[in-house]
Amino acid sequence: MTLLAVERLGVAFGARQVVHDVSFSLDRGETLAIVGESGSGKSLTALSLLGLLPPGAVASGMVRLDGTETLGAPERQLRRLRGGVGGMIFQEPMTSLNPLTRIGEQIAEAMRLHRPITLAAARRRAGELLDEVGFHDAASRLDARPHQLSGGQRQRVMIAMALANDPPLLIADEPTTALDVSVQAQILALLGAEKRARGLALLLITHDLTIVRRHADRVCVMQRGTIVEAGRTDEIFAQPQHPYTRALIEAEPRGRPPPLAADAPVLLEARDLKVHFPIRRGLLRRTVGAVRAVDGISLRLREGETLALVGESGSGKSTAGYALLRLTAASGRVAFAGKDVLSQPKPAMRHLRARMQIVFQDPFGSLSPRLSVGEIVAEGLGVHASGMARAERERRVAAVLAEVGLGEDALHRYPHEFSGGQRQRIAIARAMVLNPSFVVLDEPTSALDMSVQAQIVALLQRLQRDHGLAYLFISHDLRVVRAMAHRVAVMRAGRIVETGTLEAIMGAPQHPYTRALMAAAFGLDGDGPGSA
């Protein structure tokens, strides 16, 4: 008998059907991945299995878990199933744990809800579980609170909680998306080890095909609420049938940056760039120390060149990008086109800004929701070409929108009417309208779906070729970096630990962190279980 059987599952918000006709089954010892882009309904499918749908959503069809029909089951029965038969791991470990309660108590609570067990026994068992999920000093960590743990450790606690009652099924909803790449591999290795040791059935919800390829036995590909293709992982990757699956698999960013002229002059040079945020304490707010967000980095960028700045979150790579544009207070020397950026007087700096631009990661946060697209893109012209006639300005805006692949009808519409990828194009248009020669790209593809990432990468490559742009490409994703960069600098804890040409870094990474990044991106070896 299969452990989990789903037949003709549907989820609807009122009249809007968001998941329809989803069927699959899952057995012990098996990993099934549901893969799809954001909005494809994969998370709702997972939530409906244990009756956890958000208010307003109604499920239909049939879900049989361990012989029990869960759709429409009474709340008492669902409570027994949740945690008892199906454990759940969510994407964001910070918000999934109660910040006020010690982690030992949270794990013990999960046990005490399901069986009569003394506090002491539950606590002992919690310690064993923590040990099992890779805490070296499990006993002393029982009294830690979530904020004292790193993201990877919190996700380990979530896994321990999900396993507390020995459920035969584990549902992991994007378990590694919120984690740094180097930690992702460890968490996935842990999930795999637990699955083998306990004979778990693992339902893995993800958008990341690399994870699917490495960890899943079978795959369901979801698009717009339906499963368009299902089958064994190796078969699907070898011979995808459905065009959407093919598009997903081929969606990896491709191509190479345009070749760099051998005599390209140096455009930007930073020496010993430092950004320190003071830590103040006490009544008089005396400075007792500093957070060294960027701690003395030096880099050089030639015209038409792309330098990728690679590192995990908190490594200071975005801050370094801001510092180069003088968007945050910094010390050191930044020379751009022969001018010292950090010491320019304000009016001269304003003038310089027309030539150095930035594109941000979050296409939803970087566009003001109250301005039309035309106003957003024209803002820079208002600053740097205030004498320009209105008609000329509109012509320029329309031209740059066309260049990034948006129609003229976009001018009078508002950001919320566009998809993430289109919004990122608008953000690129805003930077491009001033004809800059240097653009900081701060994780411009990280918030986008895989197939859209490839399009944005292609657009950025084309813009670089047409305008001879120099890019500082900030990213943690080496697959995108491979398609974009001439040279790579790896950052960790505010310092550059390794730098070189793309070929050198990819071919023979020296630093262990670089190797971990490579493993996460291309599925190479080099990682093992260990404390995060």
Next chain:
Amino acid sequence: MRLSPITRRRIALFRANRRGYYSLILFTVLFVVSLFAEFIANDRPLVIDYRGTLMFPVLHGVSEDRFGPDFLPTEADFTDPAVIHAIEAHGWIVWPPIRYSYDTIVKNLPSPAPSPPTWRNLLGTDDQARDVLARVIYGFRISVLFGFALTFVSSAVGIAAGAIQGYRGGLTDLLFQRFIEIWSGMPQLYLLIILGSIITPGFWTLLVFLMLFQWMSLTGVVRAEFLRGRNLEYVRAAKALGVRDIAVMWRHILPNAMVATLTFLPFNLSGSVTLLASLDFLGFGMPPGSPSLGELVAQGKNNLQAPWLGITAFLVLGTTLALLIFIGEAVRDAFDPRKTLS
């Protein structure tokens, strides 16, 4: 004018809250009507036709000697039956619906003042024989006008202060915060009593004085919004484009801060109305004789044998404040991003 989709959605949400929407309509009607109080409750006629000449005493005074040789060249007193008689002999008079102004002493009352409601004085008279309905109309107008003026002036100052604090941060913010802490510790009422013993407070002096303390109510919220807003990515993007600080604050951050501000505004407005009423009640408000709701409350308290005074004051103040609160709730809902049209 092209409204942004957010604005349009908010207007739709506001209209969907029927109680708030009708409260706004009713309040607007009452307020607009009370703006023309002189044409509704006045002891001067609206129009006089005397020997073929049209006169408008409601707009400007008319000399009494124009109505016959028996009168002196002083301003006409239209409560004098002799004057009325002289005019009606050679023309006609159009009166406002209520023939008393807020300070008209009603003569020949059926009983000693305060007299109960009659057909002549629909809400009775107060203890100085003045028509209560006329005083309520004028009092409502002055309360609301005062509330509007105080709210908008103090909001403008408060928003500007909060914006600078939040945007600049650091030392500016620190010093400003300490100043506000000290300033808000000032005993407002004592200062007002001291002020009242030096000069007679009027509409404008009260307004300026209360503004000195009221502006702080919004500063905290606006400061927080600007602290948050200056790190928004689209604000960073604007800075990277070289947009000037003032323009960044005005165009990109202020609209965010206005959400919180507009949500508070109706409540601040009702707070200002209450503030004026309570000062009037205590006798530290508008000069004696002015039409004021607070003074009516005080009269109701002093004349418990004349319940129409207290009840009128209660109903008028209560209705005004309730309308403002209903409007405020609807505004708050309209600005709630989680609220959906259904």
